[in-house]
Amino acid sequence: MTGADVPRPAQTAPGGSRRTALLRRLTGRELEAYLVSGAALVVGALGLFNVTSPEVVAAATLAVLGVITFDLLTGRRRLRRIESTLRTLAGNLRGDGADSVDRLLTPTVPGGAVxxxxxxxxxxxxxxLSRTIRNHLxxxxxxxxxxxxVRVALIDPTGTAPQEAARRNGLDALGGGEVFEHRIQPTIDLLDYLAAQTAGAGRLEVRLLRxxxxxxxVLVDPEDPGGRIAIDIYSHRPDGRxxxxxxxxxxxxxxxxxxALEFDRIWASGRVRDEHLT
Known part of the structure; x- marks a missing residue:
């Protein structure tokens, strides 16, 4: 096959290419504006040169005005939708559009979120931390x-913290301080069990709070980019969750x-408990 026999792509005339590009650039709104403007010019020319009767010119004029009015109303509705969208977007950027608190706060067993x-x-x-340690043991x-x-901070059973915890839970009139002292002891026992199981591989540190x-x-790898913190919000007289x-x-x-800094402050204020711990 010779060079002359090789098929060549069809070429569009320069004028046709320019017209196609122009039509592609025109949006529906631009075409509508051109059509309305052209119709207005035609009606004006008909009335100016007495080409047709005044009644026809008047009817055509009313029709063009109606199209323009409808276009204005449509444009205003679109503008209101755009304004509403922009307000919603701005509210989201300000935080006003945050997700429902019912979905942000989840009822769960303390320490079980992560x-x-x-x-x-x-x-x-x-x-x-009795349930938290038990659930994650x-x-x-x-x-x-x-x-x-592993770092663990809980209230000191030998200080006044158990009485304060009882008062906050409405148990102070029932000798609640002893209740919390008894609740802490199983946690201490489980921590001693964990310390004995580590065999020196990891490190378990415990501090007691006054x-x-x-x-x-519950902080999980808090210094890593993928770290997580689960925060349990305590209730007065909790109902089980x-x-x-x-x-x-x-x-x-x-x-x-x-x-994360709150943990550091709490940890720094605690008393070191090192009995039986690695």
Missing amino acids: GVAGARDIRLVGVT DELRQQLAAGAT FVPAFGM EATVTLRAERDPVWYRHF
Whole structure:
């Protein structure tokens, strides 16, 4: 096959190419505006040169005015929709459009909002932490055996914190301080069990607080980009469940850092308990 026999793509005339490009650039709104303007010019020319009767010109004029009025109304509706969308977007950027608190706060067993499997740095804060330690006991044992660091802060059973916890829960008139002292002892026993199971692989640190923390926390690898913090919001006279919110380092940087620093402050104020612990 010679060069002359090779098929060549059809070429569009320069004028046709320009017309096609122009039509592509025209939106529906632009075409509508051109058509209305053209119709208005035609009606004006008909009336100016007496080409047709005045009645026809008047009817055509009313029709053009009606189209223009309808176009204006449609444009205003579109403008209102755009304004509404922009207000919604601005509200979301300001935080006004945040998700429902019913979905942000979830009822759960204290400490159960996040898992600790695979974590290298686990930090716990609470009043007695009895259910939290019990629910995560096997995971904590496995992570300590794998070399993780676990830090636990709970109230000091030998100070005034148990009485303060009882008062906050409405149990002070019933000798509630002793109730909290008895609740803490099983937690201490479980922590001693965990310390004995680590065999020196991981590190378990416990500090006792002379005050009652305002909330409970489970921090999982808090210094990593994928870290998580579950915050248990304590209730006065709890009914068996607590409100919990989970923060993520990449999603909630401001409040995540706030509560991570709160742990550091709580931890610094605690008394070291090192009996039987590694």
